Amino acid sequence: MRFRDRDVVVTGAGRGIGRAVVARFLAEGARVAAIDLELPTDEGDTEHLSWHAFDITDEDAVAAFFATRSRCDVLVNNAGIPGEGALATLTTAHWNRVFAVNVTAQMLMARAAVPLMPAGASIVNLASVAAHLGFAERAAYCASKSAVLGLTRALAVELAGKVRVNCLCPGTVDTPWIARLAGDGADREERLTAMAGRQAIGRLGTPEEIAAAIAFLASNEASFITGSVMLADGGMTIAPR
Numbered sequence: 001m002r003f004r005d006r007d008v009v010v011t012g013a014g015r016g017i018g019r020a021v022v023a024r025f026l027a028e029g030a031r032v033a034a035i036d037l038e039l040p041t042d043e044g045d046t047e048h049l050s051w052h053a054f055d056i057t058d059e060d061a062v063a064a065f066f067a068t069r070s071r072c073d074v075l076v077n078n079a080g081i082p083g084e085g086a087l088a089t090l091t092t093a094h095w096n097r098v099f100a101v102n103v104t105a106q107m108l109m110a111r112a113a114v115p116l117m118p119a120g121a122s123i124v125n126l127a128s129v130a131a132h133l134g135f136a137e138r139a140a141y142c143a144s145k146s147a148v149l150g151l152t153r154a155l156a157v158e159l160a161g162k163v164r165v166n167c168l169c170p171g172t173v174d175t176p177w178i179a180r181l182a183g184d185g186a187d188r189e190e191r192l193t194a195m196a197g198r199q200a201i202g203r204l205g206t207p208e209e210i211a212a213a214i215a216f217l218a219s220n221e222a223s224f225i226t227g228s229v230m231l232a233d234g235g236m237t238i239a240p241r
Helices: 016-027 059-067 092-116 139-158 176-182 188-196 207-218
Strands: 007-011 031-036 049-053 074-077 121-126 163-170 229-232
Touching: 007 016, 007 092, 016 031, 016 207, 059 092, 074 092, 074 207, 092 121, 092 139, 121 139, 121 207, 139 163, 139 229, 163 207, 207 229
Parallel strands: 007 031, 007 074, 031 049, 074 121, 121 163, 163 229
Antiparallel strands: none
């Protein structure tokens, strides 16, 4: 029970990796505040879990949420959106929205959480292998995830000695997002096989595997780790593509 009596905040908690992160921290004894745009229909508040629906790009909404809290031991900045689109059709509005969710919201959450964090607290930011690799027609996404690396390193230096700040970069993980990319056509299985083949170990990651890595970075077992960028990509960044 590494997180017994710890208060954990998780964004993008309603599905995929976020849902697995919530489950992992609950299993390890934490009290979890789970944030998403909408409340899930299959989950409700319990003694150790509370759900909160608001837009984390809304500065006032973020401030109002943290105004109701007295402590935050762990912040997991998991929420993110895809940034799809070729350069020729990429609009400024779409670019700005991707950065607002994937980068600015992480700053807003951290800024509001840090005053409530005791010494030894932890922030884990989610980026992606897209921060290390280039993907065609993903300029907004790749650029935003690269920005998360810079944000992580800067905050780690600024908060050193009080709050550890680290970044996790997942590879291709079996989530609703990947299911959407695979589509429902006749070539669905072929697409999934191709995506699995991008990892050196030849399969997709699971949300639970990513949640385990996040829990490690947030735990006291990682007490000498800050400003780190950890890959959890099944070897995707070393595999020929």
